[in-house]
Amino acid sequence: MTFNRANYSSLQDTINAIPDGTHGVVYIPAGTWLEIQRAIVPPSKNVTFMGDGMDRSVLSWTVPGGGILVNMGSYERTSVIRDLTLETQVASGGAALEINGVPAGSSPFKTAQITGISVRPNGINTGNYWEYGIILRHAWNVHIEGFLFQGYNEHVYSQAGIYLGDQCVNAHVIGYHAYSVRNAIELQEDAVSEGLNITAGKWVYVETGLLARTLGANGGLTVVGVHMDVLLAGIRMNYRHLGEIIGVTIQKNPASQNNFLGIEIQNSDWCRIQASNIQRAEESADQSDNGIILNNSSYSNISGNQIRGFDSGIWIKSGNRNMITNNIGHHNGTMIVDQGFQSTIYQTNPNWD
Numbered sequence: 001m002t003f004n005r006a007n008y009s010s011l012q013d014t015i016n017a018i019p020d021g022t023h024g025v026v027y028i029p030a031g032t033w034l035e036i037q038r039a040i041v042p043p044s045k046n047v048t049f050m051g052d053g054m055d056r057s058v059l060s061w062t063v064p065g066g067g068i069l070v071n072m073g074s075y076e077r078t079s080v081i082r083d084l085t086l087e088t089q090v091a092s093g094g095a096a097l098e099i100n101g102v103p104a105g106s107s108p109f110k111t112a113q114i115t116g117i118s119v120r121p122n123g124i125n126t127g128n129y130w131e132y133g134i135i136l137r138h139a140w141n142v143h144i145e146g147f148l149f150q151g152y153n154e155h156v157y158s159q160a161g162i163y164l165g166d167q168c169v170n171a172h173v174i175g176y177h178a179y180s181v182r183n184a185i186e187l188q189e190d191a192v193s194e195g196l197n198i199t200a201g202k203w204v205y206v207e208t209g210l211l212a213r214t215l216g217a218n219g220g221l222t223v224v225g226v227h228m229d230v231l232l233a234g235i236r237m238n239y240r241h242l243g244e245i246i247g248v249t250i251q252k253n254p255a256s257q258n259n260f261l262g263i264e265i266q267n268s269d270w271c272r273i274q275a276s277n278i279q280r281a282e283e284s285a286d287q288s289d290n291g292i293i294l295n296n297s298s299y300s301n302i303s304g305n306q307i308r309g310f311d312s313g314i315w316i317k318s319g320n321r322n323m324i325t326n327n328i329g330h331h332n333g334t335m336i337v338d339q340g341f342q343s344t345i346y347q348t349n350p351n352w353d
Helices: 011-016
Strands: 002-004 023-028 031-035 039-041 046-051 057-061 068-071 077-088 095-100 110-121 132-137 140-145 148-150 160-164 169-187 194-212 219-224 227-238 243-246 249-252 261-266 272-274 277-279 290-295 301-303 306-308 312-316 323-325 328-330 334-338 345-347
Touching: 002 011, 011 023, 011 031, 011 039, 068 077, 077 095, 095 110, 110 132, 132 169, 261 277, 290 306
Parallel strands: 002 023, 023 046, 031 057, 039 068, 046 077, 057 077, 068 095, 077 110, 095 132, 110 140, 110 148, 132 160, 140 169, 148 169, 160 169, 169 194, 194 219, 194 227, 219 243, 227 249, 227 261, 243 272, 249 277, 261 290, 272 301, 277 306, 290 312, 301 323, 306 328, 312 334, 323 345
Antiparallel strands: none
């Protein structure tokens, strides 16, 4: 059954029209639809939200704490949101889209599909912003593709474009673009998450590109082909093992006055950083910026990267049996600082002026 937003006074009324225990499609036709309350999908309903296209079908909230909240039930179900813009007309607008599953022991086959979604304020210099774009908790088999997040101009107030909470397993993020946000992607501290794959996209004027600060993770984090223009750090990963960073570009935004860090790997084993370009905007080395840091990390492979303009290109603070090969440095104070131990292998890591 399809329920047209145009036939109801609000998005919540449209959701309420769907009978419990059934699946309904909420259709949002082209136009701007003003909303004055958060739209909540209860566990008793399975709802697909579908518009006529990003920037054509616009849901615009005029109150704080707006957006869409989906509470999944304990049975197997799929949550689909596609071809929409979620807009806020207030400062600190809350989360544009929040999906809460149930713990895996109850039913592990929850699926979330988010495609062609834009999250933005109602204008560049309005002072309005969402705190979060997408929040996912207890969500399995997540697919996010073609997601655009817009913060408030060049004032970084939004906390995260995508926030992954506890038990987010097998998540794929493809073609995600973010502008003006503290963390483009943030993993909840001490969450148990695994199988996060990030492919393609561009993150501009963000403080930290990827903040994966979770010792509870079981591994399987992959970042491929993402361009990051950042203020503080590209990737900060406190992940258990099996992280892969391949073909990534990380550069310091010229407007940043902060110490800068390209990639930091902590408490992680069996990580790979390959074929990536990590650079500051300036050509000369800065005495407080670092390209790659390994801290208590072992069996990592860092190879084929270009690292430009840092005090230390690669700094091994602690760890053992890491392989550092075929990296090219430009204008770094020191290419490699090794304070680790046991059988770190080096081969062909020049530092050119």
